[in-house]
Amino acid sequence: MSEMRDAMAPVIAVEGLSKTYTMGSEVVEALRGVSFVVAAGAYVALMGRSGSGKSTLMHLLGCLDTPTNGRYWLNGADVSGLSRRHRAEVRNRHIGFVFQSFNLLPRLSTLENVMLPLQYRRHLHDAQPSEKELAAMALRQVGLGDRIGHKPTELSGGQRQRVAIARALVTNPALILADEPTGNLDSRTGADILDLLAALHENGRTIILVTHDAQVAAHADRILHMKDGQIVDEVTG
């Protein structure tokens, strides 16, 4: 994939992406032919109510699932039809996830949680800093350089989400996918997290923010509104 990567290619290009589920005898069209392009360094919000197809789209963009139809190029490489194993490798190298419920492993320290993606990294280069150094750097980036040895249970919600963001950053991915990152936080802490994402964007990160909240979405440069499995409106800020 990376061998064929075009330096000028957009981070995301999707074309006619659709996803159909069969639930019992009923066929659900969760996504009906979505097409768009996200340039490197963009900050895009994916907005819509529940059932609009935004979660399905996020799963496809995150390579957690494969589309029924259509193509998806991530960093210029077609990732639409990859096997489970190859999708895992793509997630590991190119995508950083931030979840609503943080999803930290409670028995691991903050540092170990951030190191987790590195443990599954392949093609290591000797010249790179060690996993510990990389994780510590990522924690400093989110302002938690002094919480390295703490367990997630010893941290506040905002701090936990910062750890999760550090975990998403540590592999230096092409894309950060944040799924309702402020959903479990009070508005003040939520605002801090959004500020952090904005700062990462300033530093050139490509971010996709999935939310149902218009105020949250307003932080992005570009908002894609979804309804009934399609993009119905696009606002550029």
Place this chain on the structure above:
Amino acid sequence: MTLLKTIRTALIGIGSNVLRAVLTTLGIVIGVASVISMLALGNGARAAVEANFRNLGSDMVQISVKEKIDQGEFVPVGEILSYEDGLRMPKEVALVNRVIMAISGEGKVRHGFNVLDMLVSGTTADGLDNLAAQGNVQPIGWPDGEPLSGAAFVENGRFFTPAEVFSNADVCVLGYKTAEQLFGGDNPLGEIVWVNRRKCLVIGVLTELEVTNPALRNQAQPNEAFYLPISTAIANLFDQEPSVQITARVSDESQMAEARQQIADYLRLRHDVGKDEIGEWDDDFALTTRQDILGAQQQAARTFSFLLAAMAAVSLVVGGIGIMNVMLVSVTERTREIGVRLAVGARPQDIVAQFLLEAVLISGFGGTLGIAVGVLSIPLVANFNQGVALLDLDSIPLSFGVALLTGLAFGLYPAIRAARLDPIEALRYE
């Protein structure tokens, strides 16, 4: 992931519920421990059999009386195997050039006020040489590998002569401890000892002996011995004429089958043995050669191996199901963790490796514990087998390997189930 990291991850997984992991291993612990202790029993029994028959050279036929249990006692099925049977054998059986005879019985031995109720042995003049040839005992401090003869066992005086055995002489030889118990520190040589109601001249005292064969260490008491000429013992210790143990030495080793036939013919004639309804000789004696013992031993070893394999299989299945159960629970409990790992890039084989290793670590822990329990229980199980149990060193890697394989086999299904989880579903799991 590197192996080291996978091991660390698996250890953290086990650490989340140590008690459960320990309980899970119980089946494996019991299985491994019983394999080790059973193999020790078998090993000890084999060593004991070997020790007991070491004196049976390849040129020898052991003759014993056939007995049955009647009202709780052993009684001969036909005639006894008499001293006379043995005495005449070298003359009347062409291929037998010599016989060794022995007998033992309870007797009351007295000197002054010291009385011992003990087992008295009657032997031929070569009794001590036969004891030396068995190689199960030696004088204390005897150098390793130094050839041993009966003469080395005598500290003071001498053993019987063939003439004394033939003439029913009232002479005796005392074991080291027996001499101490009867005479204190005094010199017993030339003194008179009463055996039941008969006087007996002490002509020899044995040196202090030690048992060298570990299989016999708890049974044999070589220093609590009292020897009489076999003819004297028969006359003095028994109300009725007893059966004796006879070992015949064959002059030509290449004709063992023929010698066996000659001995059988000789005894059938003397004991007036007939044939039963299906035309088989209804013998009242049994003949045993080294070949017979080896065959029986191999048969016993086969039976024992089969039993052991069955036991190992049962413990393997029980222990394995325990591990599978706990791993399935663990996979369910940690669905969300698996989802997170998959999301950050764990490949299916990484998840398989993590859970498989966890199962193998648990079973390996159980195997280690089982080996410790098994080795420590050997003295205990030995009590059920007359103190005979010897650790079989091969059983340690064998049973540990079986334990690891169990973890691998029964951990595979839960591990594959974990790896097949859909990351989206797993991340939503509450």
